[in-house]
Amino acid sequence: EVQLVESGGGLVKPGGSLRLSCAASGFTFSTYSMNWVRQAPGKGLEWVSSISSSSSAIYYTDSVKGRFTISRDNAWNSLYLQMNSLRAEDTAVYYCARSRSVIAAATWDYWGQGTLLTVSS
Amino acid sequence: QSVLTQPPSASGTPGQRVTISCSGSSSNIGTNTVNWYKQLPGTAPKLLVYTNNQRPSGVPDRFSASKSGTSASLAISGLQSEDEANYYCAAWDDSLNGPVFGGGTKLTVL
Numbered sequence: 001e002v003q004l005v006e007s008g009g010g011l012v013k014p015g016g017s018l019r020l021s022c023a024a025s026g027f028t029f030s031t032y033s034m035n036w037v038r039q040a041p042g043k044g045l046e047w048v049s050s051i052s053s054s055s056s057a058i059y060y061t062d063s064v065k066g067r068f069t070i071s072r073d074n075a076w077n078s079l080y081l082q083m084n085s086l087r088a089e090d091t092a093v094y095y096c097a098r099s100r101s102v103i104a105a106a107t108w109d110y111w112g113q114g115t116l117l118t119v120s121s
Numbered sequence: 122q123s124v125l126t127q128p129p130s131a132s133g134t135p136g137q138r139v140t141i142s143c144s145g146s147s148s149n150i151g152t153n154t155v156n157w158y159k160q161l162p163g164t165a166p167k168l169l170v171y172t173n174n175q176r177p178s179g180v181p182d183r184f185s186a187s188k189s190g191t192s193a194s195l196a197i198s199g200l201q202s203e204d205e206a207n208y209y210c211a212a213w214d215d216s217l218n219g220p221v222f223g224g225g226t227k228l229t230v231l
Contacts, residue, residue: 037166044123044225045158045166045209059219095165104213106220107156109177111165 002026002110004096009115016086016119022079022096022112030074033057033099035108036081038092048094049081050103057103063089086119093117124149125210127223134231138198141226143210145191149221153213155193157186160207160225169208170195197228205230 008020022034036048049070050059058070069082079096093116097108126144133139143155157170168177170186173193186195193212197204210223 044207045160045211045222047211047220047222050219061219062217100168100171105154105156105172106211106213107154107168107171108158108166109168109171111167113165 002098004098004110004112006094006096006112006115009094009117011118011120012086013121014087014119017082017084018086018117020081020083020094020096020115020117024077024079024096024098027098027110029072029077030054033103034072034079035097035099035103036070036079037095037097037108037111038090039095039114040089040092043092046092047106050099051079052103059103083117086117088119091117091119123224124214124217124221125212125223127208127210127226129224130227130229132229132231133197133200135200135202137200138196139200139228141195141197141208141210141228143193143195143223145193145212145221147191148216149191149212149214150188150193151191152215155186155188156211157184157195158209158211160209162207166209200230202230204228 035050067085093114096112098110100107100109154172158166160166173188214221
């Protein structure tokens with residue numbers, strides 16, 4: 001059974017940093033592209049970042065470029081999102097999601113339960 | 122303001138057929154495939170339709186979707202109470218070099 005379990009969310013002050021993790025199991029992690037998608041309270045879905053299976057291709061939404069870094073460790077079946085210079089508008093539930101095929105298909109077939117990041121003083 | 126445009130709400134009675142639209146542009150829907158996601162309150166999204174009109178295993182054939190030009194639509198026939206949820210369309214955008222979502226449509230089963 002495919003499972004994605006996010007962790008690392010919490011309360012952070014503006015300007016602070018945090019690293020989210022996503023532990024994957026039930027599939028060959030190293031062969032799939034992975035993604036982070038977020039959802040602010042009461043709002044819609046917003047794509048944050050994607051990384052190819054070998055980390056050779058990485059994409060970010062404009063609002064996080066230069067502040068967030070996506071990475072993965074295929075040996076540990078884990079996906080990460082390092083978030084720096086956090087802002088109030090980064091407050092959201094962050095979901096880890098698996099790409100069903102190529103990144104550009106925007107097809108995410110398995111999602112984690114999400115982890116909540118709150119940026120507030 | 123979302124790149125893809127969906128109606129904020131839709132409704133229908135049990136057994137009815139409802140349609141949710143998703144409007145984009147030549148850089149997203151006009152060039153790339155469309156996917157649809159269903160999200161129940163407090164839960165993670167679920168893939169409902171991929172590659173314009175393909176259903177993942179386990180998704181009932183009451184759900185169908187299509188794409189024409191720069192627009193797409195999701196149709197739900199034989200509406201059931203468990204269909205009450207938020208529905209999102211998504212597609213890759215060549216100009217933004219990333220995926221974009223619609224703002225979501227809250228479907229109410231009356």
